[in-house]
Amino acid sequence: MIRYALKRLWLGAIIISVAMMMMFAMVYLIPGDPASVALGPRATLEMKEALRERMGLDQPVWRQFVNFYGSALHGDLGTEVLSNRPVLDVVMEQLPFTLALVVGGITWSVALGIPLGCIAAVRRGGFVDQVIGVLSVAMIAVPSFVVAIYSLLVFAVALQWLPAIGAGEPGDLASRLQHLILPSLAVGLGWIGYISRMVRASMLETLEASHIRTARAFGLTEHRIVYTYALRIAVLPTITLLGVGIGHMLSSSVFAEIVFARPGIGKLVYEAISVRNYPIVSGAVLVTTVFFVLVNVAADILVGLLDPRVRSSFN
Amino acid sequence: MIWRTVRRIMREPLGAIGLTLVTVVELSAVFASGLTSYAPSKISPAERFASPSLLHLLGTDHLGRDLLTRVLYGGRVALLIALGATAVSLVVGVVLGLIAGYGPRWLDNVLLLIFDAVKSFPTVMLALTLVTLFGPSLYAVVLVVMLVNVPGYARIIRTQTLVLKSAEHVMAARSMGASAGRILRVHILPNIIGPILILISMDIPVVVAIEAGMSFLGLGVRPPTPSWGAILNDGFANIRDSYWIVIAGGLPIVLTTLGFTFFGETLRDLFDPRLKGRS
Numbered sequence: 001m002i003r004y005a006l007k008r009l010w011l012g013a014i015i016i017s018v019a020m021m022m023m024f025a026m027v028y029l030i031p032g033d034p035a036s037v038a039l040g041p042r043a044t045l046e047m048k049e050a051l052r053e054r055m056g057l058d059q060p061v062w063r064q065f066v067n068f069y070g071s072a073l074h075g076d077l078g079t080e081v082l083s084n085r086p087v088l089d090v091v092m093e094q095l096p097f098t099l100a101l102v103v104g105g106i107t108w109s110v111a112l113g114i115p116l117g118c119i120a121a122v123r124r125g126g127f128v129d130q131v132i133g134v135l136s137v138a139m140i141a142v143p144s145f146v147v148a149i150y151s152l153l154v155f156a157v158a159l160q161w162l163p164a165i166g167a168g169e170p171g172d173l174a175s176r177l178q179h180l181i182l183p184s185l186a187v188g189l190g191w192i193g194y195i196s197r198m199v200r201a202s203m204l205e206t207l208e209a210s211h212i213r214t215a216r217a218f219g220l221t222e223h224r225i226v227y228t229y230a231l232r233i234a235v236l237p238t239i240t241l242l243g244v245g246i247g248h249m250l251s252s253s254v255f256a257e258i259v260f261a262r263p264g265i266g267k268l269v270y271e272a273i274s275v276r277n278y279p280i281v282s283g284a285v286l287v288t289t290v291f292f293v294l295v296n297v298a299a300d301i302l303v304g305l306l307d308p309r310v311r312s313s314f315n
Numbered sequence: 316m317i318w319r320t321v322r323r324i325m326r327e328p329l330g331a332i333g334l335t336l337v338t339v340v341e342l343s344a345v346f347a348s349g350l351t352s353y354a355p356s357k358i359s360p361a362e363r364f365a366s367p368s369l370l371h372l373l374g375t376d377h378l379g380r381d382l383l384t385r386v387l388y389g390g391r392v393a394l395l396i397a398l399g400a401t402a403v404s405l406v407v408g409v410v411l412g413l414i415a416g417y418g419p420r421w422l423d424n425v426l427l428l429i430f431d432a433v434k435s436f437p438t439v440m441l442a443l444t445l446v447t448l449f450g451p452s453l454y455a456v457v458l459v460v461m462l463v464n465v466p467g468y469a470r471i472i473r474t475q476t477l478v479l480k481s482a483e484h485v486m487a488a489r490s491m492g493a494s495a496g497r498i499l500r501v502h503i504l505p506n507i508i509g510p511i512l513i514l515i516s517m518d519i520p521v522v523v524a525i526e527a528g529m530s531f532l533g534l535g536v537r538p539p540t541p542s543w544g545a546i547l548n549d550g551f552a553n554i555r556d557s558y559w560i561v562i563a564g565g566l567p568i569v570l571t572t573l574g575f576t577f578f579g580e581t582l583r584d585l586f587d588p589r590l591k592g593r594s
Contacts, residue, residue, distance in 0.1 A: 011428075011431065014428060014432070015428075015431055015432045015435045018428075018429075018432040019432065019435070019436065022444075023444075134329065137329075137576055137577065137580060138573055138576075140576070141520055141572045141573050141575075141576035141577075142568075142569050142572055142573065143524035143527065143528060143568060143572060145527075145528050145531055145547075146527075146547070146565045146568050146569060149547060149550075149551060149554070149561050149565060150561070150565055152554065153554060153558055153561055153562075157554055157555055157558070158558070247437050248437070248438075250437045250440075251437040251438045251439040251440065252439070254439040254440075254443075255439070255528065255531075255532075258532070259551070266439070269440070269443050270443065270532065273443060273446065273447050273534075278447065281443065281444065281447050282444075285436075285440045285443070285444050288437055288440050289435065289436055289437070289440065292435060292436075292437050293435050296435070
């Protein structure tokens, strides 16, 4: 088990360093001199030279590369030129908003996906099962940004049940949660579908197991069997699914943040692109990627712990 | 042969809905110019923000352009990109997958690592990074689609190649002195291309969503080229007063993704149930 975990971590580390290489290449390859871009057209030659020196742009490429790597490992992603604040601080300030959105998305998908999957499994082959099946596929298929815009149109603009923009008043939990409902639904809707399909399939498999047959023989009610005994086993594959899901939700949160004008990493990157604030773009993308890789490694290790077959197939 | 397949698909309720939607979307994109008398990018200031009427069935946008026309022509853009980008990803994925599966061990390991690294970027972040590098364009969209799809295709091709590598007919060909190129082309590729095509039909909605999503963010197809995502973006700016614009932009995306997904699922269940749960 420890060997498997180490191997998985090693792969994660390699992936992150490849990602860092791509980030460096990106900042380096961008057409135009970053110093002139940052200072604008009216900067004097001396100002540009001074900034180039401060950003380390006057050194040879390999030197810049080593510097970039070394400082990134220390958690230093450079300084944002406009406000003179460390990039990492700017990114970390936005991270909680995006994480809240992802957690909200997981809540939606688990809270609706698991019951839907159970009901479909119990009513296997019936009308209800078919309706849930079609609904699940539909939820998976429809892109999250369309869900975001349509839910905004229906629930915020037309019905005015929920707020349309922002993340709510700081310190006011009720307002924060209210502002989270629609965006997190947009982020999580597709995963309601994935989870309900997954739970249905694994529930059907579990209901064939021998301990369930024993429970039936003892005369327990069907309700009790499904929701207490079988469900406990049938939800396990959901963990792997959510490991993948968190990454995808991170992606769709970009749209949710823009549509609902919420602060967050996605909005930060999107706005940084339009004003060509490259250090912010590369910093935010790097932080997101590291987070994504870590989540996947954690999910893989967790599944490895729960299911020994996965470990051996990795070798 | 084709008719029998179509009849089998139409017998499934989901397949019937899917195939119908796909056909309608495709036909309306092909015959866009015959279905409407307006030009897609013709601005007419007098008719700005006209709500749906007999004259403009879906209304007009902030520049007075007929939305139905833009939706129809937008379908052309969406489908062309979907088919083109998927075809390119398929070719690249097949070549890389064959190399990884049939080539030397070290090359296989390097390629696998690259596939994993590319896959580990969240899609939208990848798109944003690329657009920062190259600027918004159609090619940026195609590049993002490739980076999203190729690793998956290549991985499947690789696994299938590894299996076939030690199959008897391949051994026989090799012992008779067939070159690696000939073995791959004649003995391996035809055996693995079928399942891949089914998987790809299920990826079309993803590609449509990527194009629309990037155009919605202003990172994809440039205006005034009509695109469903761009219509959504125009409508989003005016969502409080002119709700019909976002409806016109979103509905074709919903119908197309649903249509292709239902169609693909039915195809997979009918022809290759083993692929269930792969995507």
